[in-house]
Amino acid sequence: MTSTRDTAPRGHTRGMGELIDIADKTTVLAPFGETLAQLGRERPEIVALTADMGRYSDILPFRDAHPDRFFNVGMAEQSLVMTAAGLAKTGKIAYCTTYSVFVTRRAYDFVAIAGAHSKAEVKIFAGMPGLTNGYGATHQATEDLNMMRGIADLTIIDPCDATELTQVVRAVADIPGTVYVRLLRGKVPVELGEDYRFVPGKAALLREGSGDVGVISTGYMTARSLDAAKAADNRGVQASVLHVPTIKPFDTAAVVEFARRHDRLVVAENHKTTGGLASLVTEALYQGGILRPLRRVGLADSFFECGSQEYLEAKYGVDLPAVTRAILGEV
């Protein structure tokens, strides 16, 4: 793994799924593949598959380290999940990669039945989740959490940064059954401190504010929420941030407890505002008998166009200024 700094300007559709606001951040290159290659050395039962997306999902370090345990099924996402499930039936732990859109939309039935229902040790690392690329609606998995949470016995994780992703790669090997992880690829920023520990199914309080406003976030939107909270500090608003990396099973207790301590809530996610984290939070609050003003930062129920990542995020209201405005309570 090498650390780099990214300063490349971007003015149009390009690249594949790298995060954009990493200019001043330390990044790690391909944390997923590097960690998986290492894990493969420790555990011979680990195998890996891709659907013609090896290069674009950072899994090639595993292929290079363990060529006999690596299978590229070609651009065939249904086959990817079925093959992984079959391998799992013979005692393997099958990590597989493609883009989020294709594994969720095209291979849904196979994830549900060959994967989750069969309690198969299939670990899906889904590239370019949410709005992390500019190739339009065909490539933007803006409803993947919504779809996946509809599947029983499936674990869903949306890691925040390289530190968390690295831990998640190891952790999922010991989470029983099928797991869906939103993959961060390429140069992945480091946001969380060295003492951060990912605990499956648990939310993590990353920042304690004044009790005025609390942000509940997942995935890289947590990184953005931390940045936004810093920006809000300068304006006299001390926001708390609760990071919810495990979307399913959902840490209802932590969310309810956090909500109780804050006057206002902001939910931030790289997903539609319907069917994902914001929906889960409102369900939890209602169940806990808590009513709080809640502002959702996320995507509209729409198909999005092509364009640069900056352009799309600003246009659709999920960029850093949008999170900051939500924290400050500005329109």
Add this chain to the structure above:
Amino acid sequence: MPTTDREPPNIDELRDRAYQLRRMMMTMTRGKGEGYIAQGLGIADCLAALYFHELRHDPERPDWPERDRFLLSTGHYSIAMYAVLAAAGYIEEDELPTYGLNGSRLPMSTFDDTVGVEIVGGSLGHGLGQAVGMSLGLRLDDSPGRVYVEISDGELDEGSTWEAAMAGATFGCDNLVVLIDCNGIQADGPVTVAIEPVADKFTAFGWSTTEIDGNDMSALVEALEKSRVSDGKPKAIVMRTTPGSGVPTIVDRPRAHFVRVTDDEWAGLVQELEDNRDVHA
């Protein structure tokens, strides 16, 4: 210029059309500096043969119900699609430099809200199935319109393609032609899935099949001519194409799926295209 009646083919003229398409694509690569240019150059001859000879279409009436349909299944080949749409008069050539820019009508992947684009591409493995549906729809309407669909060799990995192949044969889609762009590459590099023998597979699936050099204009025109035969079967044309065709340096790129072109090398590549103008496969 509407091409509603087919004239006898003029191979030299069609070759020149293909050159013009390549030139437009190179222009679109400039500034952007990256993209699926190798695939675009590879499919240029096929698109020239279709839009300037084979298809009955009218840029003045893109919704003409009796038009022949061309479906580009590989949305990432958008650069080639926009070039041919400009050359045929669906869009203005001076719009081409907006390719891939924020807010452009010519996005990096093809969507059916661009004039002349029939389907939403991008999610691969959709083209053949939708083409079968269009073929059936036109048949129900007694339309003379025919359906031509381009798919890539990578799309042969997808189960949906073979489901559609069986549907096309089951329903005897005589008015349907699939042009399979076997350029030998996909996202991770060379095709590694056992898709061969492609032509024999389509024949076994009940299609009338021809295999040609997809960068040979005479062979393209002849295969398209043959595909008009009414034999109660859908038609498959297996095209062996060279990614980057027309620009040797791009042909030689080891990672041709997604090519970066620097400002410094751009003029040299355009010169190569010019130098190879009269070289034919």
